[in-house]
Amino acid sequence: MKILEASKIYKSYGNKFNKQEVLKGVDLSIHQGEFISIMGPSGSGKTTLLNVLSSIDKLSNGSILINGQEMTKLKEKQLAEFRKAHLGFIFQEYNLLDTLTVKENILLPLSISKTSRTVANHKFKEVAEELGIFELQDKYPNELSGGQKQRTSAARAFIHEPRIIFADEPTGALDSKSASDLLNKLSQLNQKRQATILMVTHDPVAASYCSRVIFIKDGQIFTQLNKGTETRQAFFKDIMRTQGVLGGVQHDQ
């Protein structure tokens, strides 16, 4: 089942005289339960793509269907409504509210959707235990390590069982041990809960946990890799190879 379908999306910044096109006609479709990475060099438009798909940023042109609903036509308020019901977010900077405890942070999406307290508690226990942060529930974010913070952030993204989870460089600020921990948890949750995850990363190791990797360059899709039945190691090599072709910072001028 297609859960997200984006066709010919364009995004440009600046005014009429000084326009910078960041996305130049991206077509993309995502199926239920997929774990997808978007890779590409700096400035290729990865994060913009994620922001546009997750309705945080407005499109210049094109259409995005999530669950059959046209996102570009929704008003600000409806978008907020949509985000709270169907989307989850994990950010590189964790973006936890430092005045709230771990539990309060994780329960945020449920309190917006007015879930009953017992259900909320139940869900919290479930997801917090899966991510191994149940014991930390009364701690404040600045008492946590980076990995713990990111798992809290992940728990917050998963707790209301959204259709799609958007993750922007979730491992960017983590050491390799915490990073692989987090990725393992993410792919576990992906399989167990059939949660769809769209992740932006420039770390090939992180990308190798995914089922599909989309490479973009200069605002367009360059190529895609499917993991299929390959092992993670083999898939990692594929990704490295493609990245080599793609080039780090080079520009065709």
Added chain:
Amino acid sequence: MTSKQLLFRNLRKNLKNYSLYVFALIFSSALYFSFVTLQYDPSMDVAEGSIKGAAAIRTASILLIAIVAIFLLYANNLFIKRRSKEIGLLQLVGMNKGMILRLLSAENFMLYFGSLLIGIFIGFSFSKLIILLLFKITGVEAIATLRFSTEALLQTLIVFCMIYLLIMLINHLFIKRHTILALFRVTSSTEEQIKKVTFLEMIMGIIGLLLIVIGYFISSKLFGGDFTTMTELFLAMVIILGSVIIGTYLFYKGSIRFIFHLIRKRKNGYLKVNEVVSLSSVMFRMKSNALLLTIITTISALAIGLLSLSYISYYSAEQTAKDYVAADFSFTDEAHASTFTETLNENGIEFEERSIEVIQVEVDLSQISDGDIEGELVEGTVLPVVSDTAIEHIDLSSSEVILSGYNDLLQNFIRLKDAGTLELNNQKFTYLGLEDEFIVSGYYTSGGLPVAIVDEKAFTKFLTEANPDIQKPSNTFYGIDIANKNQLEKANQIFNETLATSNGPHESQLNLSNNQKTNMGFMMFVVAFLGLTFLVTSGCILYFKQTGESEEEKPNYTVLRKLGFTQNDLLKGVQQKQLFNFGIPLLLGLFHSYFAVKSGWFLFGSELWTPMIVVMLLYTVLYSIFGLLSVNYYRKVIRDAL
């Protein structure tokens, strides 16, 4: 870019950001200037007249300087911290500290003296209005003229120049002391680390609440008869003041966090939308501002309290005059009374005249006085005694006595029971109770002692055995009431003209009432002036704090909006948060002043509620403006957050 361009660009940017600072600067300089103009205005001599007006105004102007100076220094401190990154950057690109200081000084100079000039202009144009207002309140009839006073200008300029130099000195120290690296970190280091509520904080929170309650409790007992000597009373006041102020400090330091912690604990991690924005943020931020908030609360309470008391006094001037002068005009000898009545007849003013004989008799109050009071007050008391024939609705038997017209202030030192035995001149009488009516003027009652009313027979007996040592020069009260109250003004004028030279103990109720209105009106005016300055400056400080806080919380709003909170959701939370931020200090200040006023208001007048509520409402309304302004600022921040 030359440094001149940089200067002007900064100035333009700052003018927009710090518009309220500029406003406060203009406002305080305008206020100060018009106040000083008042001080030097020749027409003020009339208003100052009999009272110690000049001293009051001078004291007030010094207080005004203090408030304005502290405010400007504090605001400057906030702003330089906010700009520390910019200062660091300028150093990074090669400017030395001297150059930056010069740049900053020049920038401040223009901002500061520009506002000062505008302020002086506004202050000048409003000074006439202010003088008119003062005359209206005090009832002084004089012509208010608009006069530009060079002395006032000079004084204002000198004072503000000193403040400016002080600010520059502090900026200089700030820049000198911080390394580039430190400058980049200044803003973040002022906020404390967020931790769990500690045991110490809980204890502090509980002690804070307790201290406040104890202070309130003692204040309600203050004039209840438990403290009778001056030393005890003074000690009690010091204890109240200390426990309330320390309590307030601990309240901000611990109680708020403790209470909010309990609320959150009860929610078990499940916070509603507006609680996320309000509760959690207020909980952590109030503590770091504890000292500031304590000062704001205490001075607010002081301002509200003083204003209420002077307004109570002003408001009940007529009643007080009635209590002290038992008729429209009161005389102590017949000669003066008849001169006055003749003049009244000549002018065709109708009146009623009455005379009451009063004798002073030694009284033993010990059996009807309540509570623990100093013996000397009770035993040696001399009370005025009148016959029941002088009062229409009272008829007593030969062994009965009624007291009437007891001053509220004195009641606190000698409290009376409802019934008992009273010894008059060593004869026992049955005491029947206390009436409200004031029968003779303060001249006979030693300023507020009750009058004893006895049967005609007993009265004649006292008359024969009266002790001449304790009698007043006059034993007859002559009261003259004007029949038509419209002619009272005219009668009063005649009174003032005919009796201007003889400064005997003759009194006019209207004069007394007007006199009190002038005195208290003047007090009220000065206190209101200071109160307003303080209100505006403290409101501005809270507002600046909030604008800084909103910038710091912007990333939080970004997260929340990404999660699906709408702008409206967040705004509701912010409104609630501002209700706490502005409401808690205000409410605490109101409570403090309420208890302060409640404990001693009767020393000032006869009506508590109306004047106090008027003052409190006015203060609340003016104060809320700053809350609303800050919500408006937050609205912008939230809108730009995504």
